Amino acid sequence: MAKIIVVTSGKGGVGKTTSSASIGTGLASRGFKTVIIDFDVGLRNLDLIMGCERRVVYDFVNVINTEASLNQALIRDKRIPTLSILPASQTRDKEALTREGVQNVLDQLSKTFDYIVCDSPAGIERGAQMALYFADIAIVVTNPEVSSVRDSDRILGILQSKSRRAEKGEIIEEHLLLTRYNPQRVAIGEMLSVEDVKDILAIPLLGVIPESEAVLKASNQGTPVIHDQESTSGMAYDDAVRRLLGEDIPHRFVDITRKNFFKRLIGA
Amino acid sequence: MSIFNYFLNKRQPASASVAKERLQILVAHERSRRSQPDYMEKMQLEILEVIRKYVEVDQEQVNIRLDNSDDCSILELNVTLPD
Numbered sequence: 001m002a003k004i005i006v007v008t009s010g011k012g013g014v015g016k017t018t019s020s021a022s023i024g025t026g027l028a029s030r031g032f033k034t035v036i037i038d039f040d041v042g043l044r045n046l047d048l049i050m051g052c053e054r055r056v057v058y059d060f061v062n063v064i065n066t067e068a069s070l071n072q073a074l075i076r077d078k079r080i081p082t083l084s085i086l087p088a089s090q091t092r093d094k095e096a097l098t099r100e101g102v103q104n105v106l107d108q109l110s111k112t113f114d115y116i117v118c119d120s121p122a123g124i125e126r127g128a129q130m131a132l133y134f135a136d137i138a139i140v141v142t143n144p145e146v147s148s149v150r151d152s153d154r155i156l157g158i159l160q161s162k163s164r165r166a167e168k169g170e171i172i173e174e175h176l177l178l179t180r181y182n183p184q185r186v187a188i189g190e191m192l193s194v195e196d197v198k199d200i201l202a203i204p205l206l207g208v209i210p211e212s213e214a215v216l217k218a219s220n221q222g223t224p225v226i227h228d229q230e231s232t233s234g235m236a237y238d239d240a241v242r243r244l245l246g247e248d249i250p251h252r253f254v255d256i257t258r259k260n261f262f263k264r265l266i267g268a
Numbered sequence: 269m270s271i272f273n274y275f276l277n278k279r280q281p282a283s284a285s286v287a288k289e290r291l292q293i294l295v296a297h298e299r300s301r302r303s304q305p306d307y308m309e310k311m312q313l314e315i316l317e318v319i320r321k322y323v324e325v326d327q328e329q330v331n332i333r334l335d336n337s338d339d340c341s342i343l344e345l346n347v348t349l350p351d
């Protein structure tokens with residue numbers, strides 16, 4: 001039985017796909033058979049971030065409609081043998097994902113994979129609800145910014161009332177992943193801090209991913225940023241994966257170093 | 269950001285703490301609405317209409333809460349009437 005993880009946020013553009021790609025990669029590189037599913041019907045993007053866009057032949061909706069087998073649609077990652085991607089369809093039909101269809105695909109995947117990572121579309125409507133419905137674990141991606149925090153709280157409400165686990169009266173494991181964090185701006189009171197967001201959302205912190213140029217570079221190249229272990233965001237994603245697997249490790253890149261702080265103070 | 273701006277900023281509350289305060293209020297409000305039964309909002313509006321037949325009140329002056337205790341639920345209605 002695979003564990004199903006949804007990467008969700010409510011608000012768009014906060015880093016769900018970036019996080020799905022890196023977390024899926026991190027799990028697979030530790031030997032877990034992992035598949036990342038793009039639930040963003042009509043706005044396929046995960047394939048680009050994973051660098052496999054030219055190998056897409058069939059997609060999630062083709063499998064649901066039995067126009068292709070799962071094996072035909074799954075794309076094996078070129079870097080990590082235990083990692084696969086199931087791309088989203090480019091169809092404009094938002095009704096293409098049915099609950100029965102999704103369940104069927106997840107059941108099949110569950111037989112061979114250890115982790116199924118669901119990259120949710122933005123919003124709190126049908127598409128996002130479909131991505132989170134079957135989840136055992138939710139990673140709530142949040143930016144330190146008012147509208148993102150509010151939307152994260154709304155998505156938490158949906159997780160706690162409209163997911164399969166909630167309907168069965170079971171607990172869904174919730175994790176906060178704070179991304180695009182800028183410790184400099186936090187230090188001068190211009191940005192909500194980790195503690196602020198934790199206070200408001202009141203769920204355990206999985207990781208803090210700093211705002212970093214490496215993310216854009218990684219997406220340009222089609223290589224998930226976790227492969228870039230020179231970059232702060234790559235290291236922070238790796239830490240987050242280790243915590244997801246139960247390790248207890250301190251959070252890095254949350255505070256600015258003294259040297260940097262004074263540099264900024266004097267405007268250097 | 270120079271040292272000059274830094275001390276200047278100190279005089280007014282930092283924007284992040286304003287953001288936190290606003291979020292705490294909003295999130296608490298939205299959570300309490302989520303935990304209400306679906307009919308509460310409509311009932312609140314209808315009660316407001318009934319009161320308005322007799323007294324002129326604003327929406328903010330009518331406060332309705334449902335408290336669930338072990339063996340019963342209490343519907344609490346607070347109306348601030350104008351003098």
Ligand SMILES: Nc1ncnc2c1ncn2[C@@H]1O[C@H](COP(=O)(O)OP(=O)(O)OP(=O)(O)O)[C@@H](O)[C@H]1O
Pocket residue numbers: 009011012013014015016017018019040120121122179180181209210211212213215216219233
């Ligand atoms: N830690 C980071 N540092 C810098 N840029 C980031 C970071 N995380 C994400 N980004 C950038 O933010 C943008 C949105 O990221 P991404 O596509 O992962 O978000 P999303 O939540 O999946 O968006 P959507 O809701 O549209 O699916 C991208 O341009 C990405 O490069």
Ligand SMILES: [Mg+2]
Pocket residue numbers: 016017018040045119120121
């Ligand atoms: Mg996305």
